[in-house]
Amino acid sequence: MEHHHPKRVVVCGGGVIGVCTAYFLAKKGAAVTLIEKSSVACAASGKAGGFLALDWCDGGALSSLARASFNLHRSLAEELNGLESYGYRPLTTLSLTITETKTPSPSAYKTDGLPSWVDGPVETPKTIGTAQTTAQVHPQLFTKTLLSKAVEEYNVEVVIGTVERVGVEGGRVDSVVLQGGRVIDSDAVVLALGPWSGKFEMLASMFRVYGVKVHSIVLEPKEPDAISPHALFFSYYTAQGGKPLDPEVYPRPTGEVYLCGMSSEEEVPDDPEQVVGNPESIEVLKRVARTVSSHLGGEAQVKAEQACFLPSTDDGVPVIGEIPGVKGCYVATGHTCWGILNGPATGASMAELVVDGCATIVDLTRFSPARFVGRRRC
Secondary structure: OOOOOOOEEEEEOOOHHHHHHHHHHHHOOOEEEEEEOOOOOOOHHHHOOOEEEOOOOOOOOOHHHHHHHHHHHHHHHHHHOHHHHHOOEEOEEEEEEEEOOOOOOHHHHHOOOOOOOOOOOEEEEEEEEOOOOEEEOOHHHHHHHHHHHHHHHHOOEEEEOOEEEEEEEOOEEEEEEEOOOOEEEOOEEEEOOHHHHHHOHHHHOOOOEEEEEEEEEEEEOOOHHHOOOEEEEEEEEOOOOOOOEOOEEEEOOOOOEEEEEEEEEOOOOOOHHHOOOOHHHHHHHHHHHHHHOHHHOOOOEEEEEEEEEEEEEOOOOOEEEEOOOOEOEEEEEOOHHHHHHHHHHHHHHHHHHHHHOOOOOOOOHHHOHHHHOOOOOO
8 A cells, every 4th residue: 555645844944934834834734844043033023013914015916915814814813812822913003293393282192093192292193004904913922823833733843953955856856954964855845034035045046135124122111001002103203304214113912012113224144143233223213212102211111122134025026936947945035024914825825835736825926936037136
């Protein structure tokens, strides 16, 4: 009698894209090994805002991916007790303008449902997302919760190590080789390396992935119960004038408040643990926090000062699919600021592609790495 063994798949990268891919692959019966260089969710997947939006990508290449993933987040939250385990909750989202040199206007707090804790010089508040269309997760807790489920229930193996190369024989993947010489045999490999995709020669020879460095701080207000679940997107004018900044503020069910902004394109270091924030950018974010709300200044404790790199492509579209000319080798990267949102649908569709040969959850044609074939690398 012929014995059919589970498909052996190695997923390289322990961020949200890699973990979601490993989870859905294992759920479909694959024998999955997840390789992470440093620690799970140590980069953007642990330091991002965790904002989710149903329809903010409508009209573009990400529309179907984002809608499918928003709904998958809701399903996963029901399955994994998301509110308790990783802070999943719907929330109202507002856009606001704030100018450091202006005096707060009490009348502003009575319009458009502006939360009482936002007591800075705010103008033009506008609702841009409702509890039906926007939500949040704590990204590090989400990624780790999903991996724990994958390990405990679906026997995913986690290996800490650095991928040196993908073994290819006769145009088909057969292994992954780690630094130090360990060889892991595989029928398929998924490269979910985030901004480090640009440092992996197999990918860098085909297309460019670069890192956009974004800074963030995490605050713990003295009265966390006073902070309502409102995500805030600002046009922020400093006292120095010039182009406005675009900070974002996300209160979390944990009682913390996450604030991010101050982005720039920089060289991605080799080691994720080497990523640190620029002191000037961190100080600006602290000033933004004090200006936005008295609850976020003064006695609020600064729990984290950090930065992360968001993986970006030249055409602004993620790369998801099988690498041309190498059977069984797949890539999933370039999700920019929407990585947390689009992790579930990317992972689920990638699992279908690897195990079944085609994806039905999302049409991946637009994201295929084949679109770079014949293009000249800059």
